[in-house]
Amino acid sequence: MNMIASLNAGKAPSGAAPAGKAAGQMDHNDFLRLMTTQLTTQDPFNPVDNSQMVAQMAQFSQVAGIAEMNKSLAGIAATLNAGRLSDAANWIGHSMLVKSDVATPLRDGSYAGEIELAADAAQVTVSFLDANGQIVHAEQLGPQARGAIAFNWDGRDQAGEPAASGPLRVVVTATGANGAAAAPALATWTSIGGIQSPASGGLARLVTGLGLLSPEAAIRLA
Numbered sequence: 001m002n003m004i005a006s007l008n009a010g011k012a013p014s015g016a017a018p019a020g021k022a023a024g025q026m027d028h029n030d031f032l033r034l035m036t037t038q039l040t041t042q043d044p045f046n047p048v049d050n051s052q053m054v055a056q057m058a059q060f061s062q063v064a065g066i067a068e069m070n071k072s073l074a075g076i077a078a079t080l081n082a083g084r085l086s087d088a089a090n091w092i093g094h095s096m097l098v099k100s101d102v103a104t105p106l107r108d109g110s111y112a113g114e115i116e117l118a119a120d121a122a123q124v125t126v127s128f129l130d131a132n133g134q135i136v137h138a139e140q141l142g143p144q145a146r147g148a149i150a151f152n153w154d155g156r157d158q159a160g161e162p163a164a165s166g167p168l169r170v171v172v173t174a175t176g177a178n179g180a181a182a183a184p185a186l187a188t189w190t191s192i193g194g195i196q197s198p199a200s201g202g203l204a205r206l207v208t209g210l211g212l213l214s215p216e217a218a219i220r221l222a
Contacts, residue, residue, distance in 0.1 A: 091206060095189045096218040103128065103188040104167045104209030109155040113170060113188035117146045121174040124184075126151050128168040136164050144174075167209070187219055 095106055103111040111128060120143075127138040137153055157163040174184050194207035205212040 089195050091192050091215070091218075091221060092194060093192065095191050095222045096206070096208065096213070097187050097189050097220050097222070098208075098210065098213060098217050099186070099219070100188045100190075100210060101170050101186050102167050102210060103170050104190050105155055105165060106189060106191050109162060109165075110152060111155055111164075111168060111170075111188075112150070112152040113186065115149045115151060115172050115174075116185035116187075117144060117149060117174060118184065119146050119176060120144070121146075121176055123175045124149065125173045126153075127171045127173075128153065128164070129171060130164065130168060131166075136168060189222065 097114060103113055105111060115124065115126070117124070122143055124141040124144045125138060126141060128136045130136050137157075139151075139153065141149065141151065155162055155164055170186060170188060172184050172186055188210075190209040190213075192206050192208050195204055196207055196212060197204045203214065206215060
């Protein structure tokens with residue numbers, strides 16, 4: 001009689017699985033119990049041969065090893081998640097640069113970002129539009145060489161009064177020597193106000209002016 005047969009012969013008729021374990025699943029404790037039952041109930045005139053015993057011992061060792069490995073991996077995952085959560089928590093109070101054409105006010109009320117030009121431009125214009133598509137502010141940056149260009153607006157009008165208080169869409173126009181150039185890549189700065197870690201153990205998200213963002217979305221911090 002092999003180990004599985006012993007299980008079927010000695011199983012209680014209740015049909016209920018042990019608490020905390022799905023029906024049909026066995027752990028190394030079950031295998032050890034089955035092996036002990038098999039040895040005590042085997043036919044003395046037809047005992048289990050050595051090859052079957054070795055195979056069943058190997059199976060028991062494999063199940064025990066997998067259980068220990070799963071436990072170790074779970075511990076490693078918990079440690080890594082805790083470390084990532086701690087690292088992300090250190091970002092609170094900072095600002096992060098992310099790929100976006102929407103700018104949100106930073107802590108001082110200003111709007112800032114970065115343009116990546118693929119070629120030299122004779123003129124670069126940055127416009128900030130509200131939810132209705134109306135231009136709140138626009139400024140010319142003049143001739144610019146290819147590469148990264150930072151832009152910043154203090155969020156105030158000519159009288160020094162706040163001109164905006166919410167998200168604004170950023171539109172960049174670059175004009176080359178032969179007319180309009182290709183649309184440049186755009187990134188904006190947004191403030192990090194907190195961190196959200198799901199109770200289910202999912203990845204942490206940063207609470208920003210642009211919504212919940214992954215830490216991997218950050219191009220750089222300031």
